[in-house]
Amino acid sequence: EDKVVQSPLSLVVHEGDTVTLNCSYEVTNFRSLLWYKQEKKAPTFLFMLTSSGIEKKSGRLSSILDKKELFSILNITATQTGDSAIYLCAVERGFGSRLTFGEGTQLTVNP
Amino acid sequence: NAGVTQTPKFQVLKTGQSMTLQCAQDMNHEYMSWYRQDPGMGLRLIHYSVGAGITDQGEVPNGYNVSRSTTEDFPLRLLSAAPSQTSVYFCASSPGQGAREQYFGPGTRLTVT
Numbered sequence: 001e002d003k004v005v006q007s008p009l010s011l012v013v014h015e016g017d018t019v020t021l022n023c024s025y026e027v028t029n030f031r032s033l034l035w036y037k038q039e040k041k042a043p044t045f046l047f048m049l050t051s052s053g054i055e056k057k058s059g060r061l062s063s064i065l066d067k068k069e070l071f072s073i074l075n076i077t078a079t080q081t082g083d084s085a086i087y088l089c090a091v092e093r094g095f096g097s098r099l100t101f102g103e104g105t106q107l108t109v110n111p
Numbered sequence: 112n113a114g115v116t117q118t119p120k121f122q123v124l125k126t127g128q129s130m131t132l133q134c135a136q137d138m139n140h141e142y143m144s145w146y147r148q149d150p151g152m153g154l155r156l157i158h159y160s161v162g163a164g165i166t167d168q169g170e171v172p173n174g175y176n177v178s179r180s181t182t183e184d185f186p187l188r189l190l191s192a193a194p195s196q197t198s199v200y201f202c203a204s205s206p207g208q209g210a211r212e213q214y215f216g217p218g219t220r221l222t223v224t
Contacts, residue, residue, distance in 0.1 A: 042215035
């Protein structure tokens with residue numbers, strides 16, 4: 001059975017802190033790993049990772065994939081209150097027609 | 112360009128009632144899907160479609176039906192609502208026939224009493 005596990009499930013930090021969110025997976029026919037940010041409503045796409053060791057970066061957010069150890073991390077540096085959200089990790093498998101999501105990490109950034 | 116739209120935003124049903132959640136996208140995306148989101152369980156795939164006329168089951172299809180007669184629309188039907196179907200429902204679409212980089216609608220909050 002496919003499995004995507006995120007940790008921690010929740011995290012409270014102060015503005016300016018750096019955080020690392022983890023996602024490990026066990027899926028058949030891995031194709032890609034995706035990160036989404038969910039604030040009050042719908043998830044919005046952050047990154048898609050397909051190759052090991054290549055960092056994707058967008059402003060203060062970055063992510064990397066390790067296909068040998070089957071995990072990914074999402075780093076957020078110099079956190080701001082606007083980073084408060086649920087961060088979802090999902091794995092695409094097979095020919096890309098299904099995503100399996102993890103439970104999500106609830107990040108709260110306090111001023 | 113409205114993206115992915117869902118109606119209604121909120122709905123309350125009694126046990127045993129049926130209803131249809133509407134989803135439409137104007138991006139000419141081939142792939143569309145329905146998820147439900149429950150506390151502590153992330154998003155779970157209900158049904159998906161890789162193109163008009165083609166649908167398939169996801170992880171939790173029981174109690175739900177879908178059809179895809181056009182590229183734009185992908186309605187989700189609840190046949191006989193049960194309290195266990197109380198959830199937030201998201202529709203999503205992506206270009207090509209793959210599930211990657213999906214664009215999500217704003218969600219429908221459904222309560223079954």
